[in-house]
Amino acid sequence: MNAEPKGPATAALAGVVIGFDNVARAVALSALVFAGAMAGGGAIATALFLVTGVAATLVLAFGPRLPGPVFSGVQNAPVAIMLPALAAVTARAELAGGPDAAALSIFLLLGGAAIAAGLAMMALSAFDLGRFVRLMPYPVAAGFLAATGALLMRSALQLVYPEVVVPTPETVLVPALAIGFALLLGLSAWTLRNGGMVLALLLGVIGTHVALWTSDTDLSLARALGLLQTAQPVPALITPDALRAALSAFDPETLGIILPTVAAAVLISLLGVSLNMTGAELVLHRDIDSRAAMMRSGIVNLLSGAAGSTVSYTSASNTVTAHGLGARGRLPIWTMCAMLLAFVPFARDLYLYIPHFISAGLLLYIGGAIVNTWLLEQFRRLRLADWCISLLIVLISLTLGMATAVGFGIVAASLIFAVAYARLPMIRASTDLRARRSTVDRGPAQTAWLDLHGHEVALVSLQGFLFFGSVVRLTTHIRALLERDTPPRTVILDFSRVSRVDAAAIAAIRKLELLAATHEGRIVLAALNPAVGAEFERSGLVFGADLTLSRADDADSALQAEEERLLARDTSPASEETALGALSRMIDDPQTARRLLDLLDRERLAPGEVLIRQGDRAGDVFIIDSGTMGVHIRMASGRVMRLRVLRSGALVGEIASYAGLPRTADVIAETEAVVYRASEERMREIAAHSPELAATLHRIVAATLAERLDRTNKLLGDLT
Secondary structure, three states, X not given: OOOOOOOHHHHHHHHHHHHHHHHHHHHXXXXXHOOHXXXXXHHHHHHHHHHHHHHHHHHHHOOOOOOOOOEEEEOHHHHHHHHHHHHHHHHHHHHHHHXXXXXXXXXXXXXXXXXXXXXXXXXXXXXXXXXXXXXXXHHHHHHHHHHHHHHHHHHHHHHHXXXXXXXXXXXXXXXXXXXHHHHHHHHHHHHHOOOHHHHHHHHHHHHHHHHHHHOOOOHHHHHHOOOOOOOOOOXXXXXXXXXXXHHHOOOHHHHHHHHHHHHHHHHHHHHHHHHHHHHHHHHHOOOOOHXXXXXXXXXXXXXXXXXXXXXXXXXXXXXXXXXXXOOOOOHHHHHHHHHHHHHHHHHHHHHHHOOHHHHHHXXXXXXXXXXXXXXXXXXOOOOHHHHHHHHHHHHHHHHOOHHHHHHHHHHHHHHHHHHHXXXXXXXXXXXXXXXXXXXXXXXXXXXXXXXXXXXXXXXXXXXXXXXXXXXXXXXXHHHHHHOOOOXXXXXXXXXXXXXXXXXXXXXXXXXXXXXXXXXXXXXXEEOOOHHXXXXXXXXXXXXXXXXXXXXXXXXXXHHHHHHHHHHOOOOXXXXXXOHHXXXXXXXXXXXXXXXXXXXXXXXXEOOOOEEEOOOOOOOOEEEEEEOOEEEEEEOOOOOEEEEEEEOOOOEEOHHHHHHOOOOOOEEEEOOOXXXXXXOHHHHHHHHHHOHHHHHHHHHHHHHHHHHHXXXXXXXXXXXX
């Protein structure tokens, strides 16, 4: 359950909590990248990562339609993927120019990847190509993200326990502390939820230094044991020799090794920014202009990459934390940014005095949380075959590398897409209440009202298997409907021809729910088969008549409900249909309507009484004065099907009267009813004594036929 909005103090506290979280992550990420003789570069990286987090967050905060406190920052996943490439480059650079050149090569590679990711984000936004990222099958995308978590966990362990070290009590101390601290972070996050992890970080840092002080342990000994980061001088990066040596490391052979890894990091960044934006939308219950946000993130990555920082984008986890603490508005953003900027001058102290095992434990926890979210929890949500694809991607990334895993994922995605592609197109028809009505025939006054307001109800008929490739069209189509000059208030999605849905389709329905709420509209899911209904129920979608998302047994009942909703707004006297009112409206002459009605036979029917019998050749025409009639057809198999419902003011029997055909259906009173009968004999009498009234009656029948033909033509036009 979401926390209720609270005051400025809570908002500021949320900013402080997220600020501490970002500081710890920046230090941990710096420690992961800069190790050994290059540790001096970690202080520069920490400051650079903090500034990047501020810039990335502020760029989103200055957006015109900020839905709530949304945060951005440098991301662990691209760095975890690029670690093999970083190792290859730094090894060559260190041989050519020493630690300074090696540190500079790291900044060049991180910055180059951020620039590539920024350009890709800007291209996706400028050319509206984000749908191609969303075409990635859900199991493949989940596998990629889970793989980044697994790589991050492995890197965190290697940070505190290199493979070449022989196990001794001294060498296993820091790894054991890192694992224990990762478990403590998980326990804190689980028990205290929002803010629990930050509290554990603070207690871990303070507790470590208190323990060192009370035990009279010298800081140099703590650094020798690996408890604290090794103190190294800050490298002189921008020197001709360092730059020359660093650039020499990017020779053709090394580029052949690192470019596939950088490409994989860029792909994961695009998936990450898309999924994190979707996660932020679901938390805030608001639609985010993802195209504008993608462009802003791309610009930030372009600029921060030029300075040597790594990839940054929206952080769904920080957004969840702020929302869970009850913070709203921009105050949490200003507080977090002020806090990060305040820590920038002390970046070297942070890097040197935050215990090494805490940085490793934080990375280990983050990686484990990613694996849990995108792999372990998906076991209950995905089909076994889909989940196995995710698992294979994780295993391949750990054994053969992320570039190979990406190649496997693309092949798997192509195969999945090829199998499902035959089920397109998924939008069978799109119309509104002006052309597609329910099976209820009404009088002219109510019909005219529905014609006037029919644009407020859209009906979109779907078909086939709704999956990751087809739902993009659905969301695009519904967005276009809701953004029209006269948008519908209700969109009915007819699932009667939909066989199955996947996780991406369910996510799309959640997106449509948020989109409709943004435009003060409603989404009605009609005619869900048992399998589709079970998928929606398992996903946790909430339906209700008074909610943005609701269900209906079938499209006809949904249309009837919306017609009644529209008619309830008509308070004019003409809204109560009668035979006299219907005739008066059709001929625009109440006196003539009264004269004509007086010449017809008035009949009263009890419930269940048959007015018209299927197969009869009588050509009588009827006008319903009150009550409800049902139109039923008897099939050759003996089965009886209810086709339509007739309400007061409706005309019935006109087709057989004009065409001379046998009656095509039974018309039975469903309630006590009163009708006026224009029998063939009576119409001949009227024609003999009052030709003008006979002509009027024939004009009414012809107009009714024309109106129904026109509506049928409109419907056929929409269907094609």
